Amino acid sequence: RRRQHRLARQAERPSHGLRSAGADPGPACYGKGGEEPTATDADLLLGYLDPSYYLGGEMSLYPDLARKAIKEKIADPLGLDVTEAAWAMRRVIDHHMVDGISIVSVQRGEDPRKYTLVVAGGAGALHAASLARVLGIRRLLIPKTSSVFCALGGVIADVRHDLVRSVTVRANDASPKDLNRVFDEMRALGDTFLEREAVPAGDRYYLRTVDMRYKGQYHELEVPLTGVDSASKGAEVTAERFEALVEDFHLMHESLYSYRDTTDVEILNLRLAACGRVHTPGMAEEPFVGRDAGACRKGERAAYFEESGGFVTARVYDGDRMQVGNVVKGPAIVELVTTTIVVPPGAEIELTPFGSFSVNLDA
DSSP states (O other), rough: OOOHHHHHHHHHHSSSSSSSSSSOOOOOOGGGSOSOOOOHHHHHHHTSSTTBBBBGBBBOHHHHHHHHHHIIIIIHTTTHHHHHHHHHHHHHHHHHHHHHHHHHGGGOOOOOGGEEOOOTTTTTTHHHHHHHHHHTTOOEEEEEGGGGHHHHHHHSOOOOOOOEEEEEEEEOOOHHHHHHHHHHHHHHHHHHHHTTOOOOGEEEEEEEEEEEETOOOSOOOOOESSSTTTTTTOOOOHHHHHHHHHHHHHHHHHHHOOOOOSEEEEEEEEEEEEEEEEOOOOOOOOOOOOSGGGGGEEEEEEEEGGGGTTTEEEEEEGGOOOOTOEEEEEEEEEEEESSSEEETTTTTTEETTTTTEEEEOOO
C-alpha cells in the first residue's frame, strides 16, 4: 500500500493544472528543454503516438527524451521499469478525467452508461476509450474537428452579451412593473452592443433569467423567465408569468435538491442575454462508400493495451483518408493531422456520413 501511495503521488506529476509543462517548454519529448514527464511523453512510449507523424509530420517527437524524463522522475524513484511507469502515469491521468466526467454525471444523478461520450481536444481521442470503459459508456463520437472543437464553437456560436442587474427583493414584494423597467433598460444597453457588431434587428433575440433563492440560503438558482417571446424587445413580465416564475424556482430546487421549502423566496439579480444569430452553413452529409478501410492502412506498430497483457501489434490507419462507412477493428491507431484515435481490442471505429468517427466499444 505504501508503494502504491508513492506511485500515485509521483504519477501526479503529469496531471493537468499548475504542474503541467505547458506549451513552452512543453513535454520532454518536444525537445525544447522540458524535463517534467507528461501525458504526451507517456502516450509516446506506450506506442499511441508516432514520433515522425506528430501534426502530420510537421513536428518530430523524441522518444529518448521522454524515456529519460520518465525514468529519472518516476521509474527509478519507484523501482519500476519505464513502461510500468508510463502506464501508471496514464492510469492516474485517466482517472483524473473520469472524476471530472463523474462530477457532471454521476454526482448529478445521471447514469453515464446511458450516454454517448463526445470527444473534444487534440489528445481527447487518445484517452477516450479508456475513460468510457471505466464509466461503462459503450460508444464514442469523435468529430474530425475535435482538436479545434471550442474554437469552432466560438466561430459558429451566436453573438451574446450577458447583462446583470442586482435587485435583491422578496418575491412577495416584487412588482412586475419594476422588473419590466429593469429588463427594458438592460435590453436597450444590449442593443447598443449588438449594433456595434452590426447585428441586424431581425437577427436579435433576448434571453431573460432571474437569480432566486430561499431566504437564508447562500446560493441561488438561475431560473429562466418563460412565456416571453425571445424576439420581443419588451420584457412583458405579467402577474401570471411572475407567478409561474416563482413556481419554476420551486420545481427547479426540488429537482436539484429533492425538496421545496415554504420560506420566503428572494430575487437577487435579473439577467438578460442580448444575442445575435450567426448564419452558418449546414453540415454536408456524405454518401456511404464501403466498409473496407484497407486503402487507408499505413502499417502497424506495437502499442500497449493492458487488457491484452502489454504490447501488441496495432494496425495504423490514415484517418484523413477514411471514407464514409469505412470500419477499422481494434487494436488499431487511427491517425489524423490534428488528433490520434486509440481503438482498443474488442472495439471498432467507423466514419459516419457527417464526418465524425463513431467508436463502438462492444463490437
